[in-house]
Amino acid sequence: MTTTTAPSVHLRTPGPVALTWLHLKYQFLETVRVPIAVLGNLLFPALAMFFFVVPQEEVGGNPVAATMAVASLGLFAICSASLFTYGLGVAEDRQLPFDPFLRSLPAGPAPRMIARILNGGIFSLFGLVPLIGIAWLFTEATVSWSELLAGVGTVLVVSVPFVLLGIGIGYSLTAKAALPVVQVILFPLAFAGGLFLPPMMFPDWLNTISELTPTRAGRDLLVQALTGEPAYGMAWPVLIGWTALFAALAVGAYRRDEGRRFR
Amino acid sequence: MTDQDTPVVEVTGVTRRFGKVVALDDVTLTIGGGELVGMLGPNGAGKSTLLSLVSGQRTPDTGTVRLFGGNPRDARSRTSLGLTPQETGLPATLKVREVVDFVGGHYPDPVPTGELLEQFGLADLAGRQTGAMSGGQKRRLAVALALVGRPRVVLLDEPTTGLDVGARQSLWAAIREYHAAGGTVLLTSHYLEEVQALAERxxxxxxxxxxADDRLDDVLQRVALRRVVVRSSAPLGESLAGVVRFERERESRGDRYELFTPDADALVRDLVTSGLPFHDLEIRGASLEEAFEQMVARDADPQGALR
Known part of the structure; x- marks a missing residue:
């Protein structure tokens, strides 16, 4: 028993990259050790694919339609994973007594937040693997390697506003309140964004609304990356606008939470 | 930034409210390097709130909090700060070794994990998930986590609550050793015994x-009181020998007095020779705990009970 204090020399504290890596590593470990959470992420989009796309010959048999369907389901999986993981996950974490301890360690909020986003991205990608496998084996969906790579990149970019929205919800609400709020937000957004029904089937008025949603913008950009079918002109501005708005919400919610939390 | 003269912790005129409840009311407290300070108080007294301000988890409504002269909200000010997580809050799926690595990774020069676990008798548990540890083991890990970054000051919130005697003694030894090597300690407890065993102030x-804010001996003197209960129709009080404070309840058969004194014998002798009327004399050797509670909870109202 001889260690513990040593009047400290001025050593450099770990930099932001090292800290982010540290948080990412242990968040990943924590997630992986709860296998059901990982499995849920893997299974849900795969099952949806089997039930809704593979049996429909006119979708599954048509290369472009099948690819679009995969894109829509993949995006839905990512929206849902982002909103649930962050909305609910953050709200639950905040209730753990370990959370204030982490906040008192010599690191700002950024490494933890960024690690959270990266960790979510990793598990979203895991969720896409079976989806892509099924699409490849059981439907006519086709992509080249470069299109696939572009698609994966687009998915990660498109997931950012949803991650931010989830974080905003998670820091604003308790876990009990976050769950219904996430559901109420997710399903209308997914429907209006054309993730369940292709937007070609929408009447004009609905299509106008649809093009203003982040889900539609994300879907069309993803379809563009995968099939080359061009997205509507406002897709990027709409996506970036929502991203900025949700980023402001997330940061605002985090700051408010710091001042308000008690006990 | 961190001269020898700069106080380790400097709290000046701090008030913090939660809604209508005033958790801290104009508190001023300065802790210098190498001190071992025990903070005593009943649940809800404001101890944890004060620690959360010092560790940068919250901000005061008014007043200032300084840690090594800097703002504790700034992560850099917390490089030399260690504190215990609540043992119930350890991430259950992580292994003991991993939690230590993770927390240690935030500091410039952490104690090597193996060495730290050895020191706290946790080496055998390194590969076990924290969810599978006993309460005492979690406590030890919590204190180990406070020390992993070689901090210059540690905040220990109820470090040994719920531990058996042996486990408590060994944690006390670790805290004393840290302090002997020059570390500053601020610990809270609602056990007088714990503060008595460790603290200097x-x-x-x-x-x-x-x-109260005093050397341990002086505070102990103040709380080591005897309680003399007596009824009398005459006014009793501080005119009697050695009475430091008293309470009076008006009753029809003569007011009931509770007189607090360090020396009950002298008080009774004085009471008898004074010729004042009295009856129902009763002397209670108030225990330390009891006397202390009397001291802090005189006009307790439920509003103040904020954990």
């Missing part, structure tokens, strides 16, 4: 107000 806090 005692701060008594109740209902958000610092009621």
């Amino acid at each position: 005692v701060v008594v806090i109740d209902q958000g107000v610092v009621r």
Whole structure:
């Protein structure tokens, strides 16, 4: 028993990259050790694919339609994973007594937040693997390697506003309140964004609304990356606008939470 | 930034409210390097709130909090700060070794994990998930986590609550050793015994107000009181020998007095020779705990009970 204090020399504290890596590593470990959470992420989009796309010959048999369907389901999986993981996950974490301890360690909020986003991205990608496998084996969906790579990149970019929205919800609400709020937000957004029904089937008025949603913008950009079918002109501005708005919400919610939390 | 003269912790005129409840009311407290300060108070007194301000988890409504001269909200000010997580809050799926690595990774020069676990008798548990540890083991890990970054000051919130005697003694030894090597300690407890065993200086806090801030011996003197209960129709009080404070309840058969004194024998002798009427004399050797509670919880109202 001889260690513990040593009047400290001025050593450099770990930099932001090292800290982010540290948080990412242990968040990943924590997630992986709860296998059901990982499995849920893997299974849900795969099952949806089997039930809704593979049996429909006119979708599954048509290369472009099948690819679009995969894109829509993949995006839905990512929206849902982002909103649930962050909305609910953050709200639950905040209730753990370990959370204030982490906040008192010599690191700002950024490494933890960024690690959270990266960790979510990793598990979203895991969720896409079976989806892509099924699409490849059981439907006519086709992509080249470069299109696939572009698609994966687009998915990660498109997931950012949803991650931010989830974080905003998670820091604003308790876990009990976050769950219904996430559901109420997710399903209308997914429907209006054309993730369940292709937007070609929408009447004009609905299509106008649809093009203003982040889900539609994300879907069309993803379809563009995968099939080359061009997205509507406002897709990027709409996506970036929502991203900025949700980023402001997330940061605002985090700051408010710091001042308000008690006990 | 961190001269020898800069106080380790400097709290000046701090008030913090939660809604209508005033958790801290104009608190001022300075802790210098190498001190071992025990903070005593009943639940809800404001101890944890004060620690959360010092560790940068919250901001005061008014007043200032300084840690090594810097703002504790700034992560850099917390490089030399260690504190215990609540043992119930350890991430259950991570292994002991991993939690230590993770927390240690935030500091410039952490104690090597194996060495730290050895020191706290946790080496055998390194590969076990924290969810599978006993309460005592979690406590030890919590204190180990406070020390992993070689901090210059540690905040220990109820470090040994719920531990058996042996486990408590060994944690006390670790805290003493840290202090002997030059570390500053601020610990809270509602066990007088714990503060008595460790602290050199005692701060008594109740209902958000610092009621006493003194050397341990002086505070002990103040709380080591006897209680003399007596009824009398004549006014009794501080005119009697050695009475430091008293309470009076008006009753029809003569007012009931509770007189507090360090020397009950002298008081009774004085009472008898004074010729004042009295009856129902009763002397209680108030225990330390009891006397202390009397001292801090005199006009307790349920509003003040904020955990």
